[in-house]
Amino acid sequence: AQTVTQSQPEMSVQEAETVTLSCTYDTSESDYYLFWYKQPPSRQMILVIRQEAYKQQNATENRFSVNFQKAAKSFSLKISDSQLGDAAMYFCAYSNYQLIWGAGTKLIIKP
């Protein structure tokens, strides 16, 4: 069975600095998708970034980028120039046909 592990329950970063959130997963599949979602107190899951497993190039979306290491089954999220609005729970998720989620990392931004 596929599993997703986020080993950092909470991370804090100074505003404008860079932070990296860790995620590892386990699967025997070769074709899948990986996601980072952000969940603010409003509860809605917001897609931050998506990576297709067959693409070797790391996905980037403005200040957000990933380090995808397929062989190591690692999928970390780097947030550059952290902003107060980035404060939220961040969830890593694996998808083949359903989303399998990590336990989340609470990101705190210090002004």
Place this chain on the structure above:
Amino acid sequence: DAGVTQSPTHLIKTRGQQVTLRCSPKSGHDTVSWYQQALGQGPQFIFQYYEEEERQRGNFPDRFSGHQFPNYSSELNVNALLLGDSALYLCASSSLRRGYGYTFGSGTRLTVV
């Protein structure tokens, strides 16, 4: 372009009762998935509906059932509510034709007392 709409936003039920939660998918999406998110945890997959049929199901008892209508909207029904069913229930829509992009609603907060 409307996103995913869930109703109601909050609900309080008594143990043993039954509840129905509703979800309208994003325009252009034909697949609806339901997730249960307990406080402080990641979501857990309940089931997924496509073409009015349950395609996949997670590890949830038969008390959890669903339905998808011809307009792609969906309902989640939970019978014989237990205190442990208290959670945030998230609906996500997607389109199989477009790959694996999921759009989430804001969820329904169910409290069982």
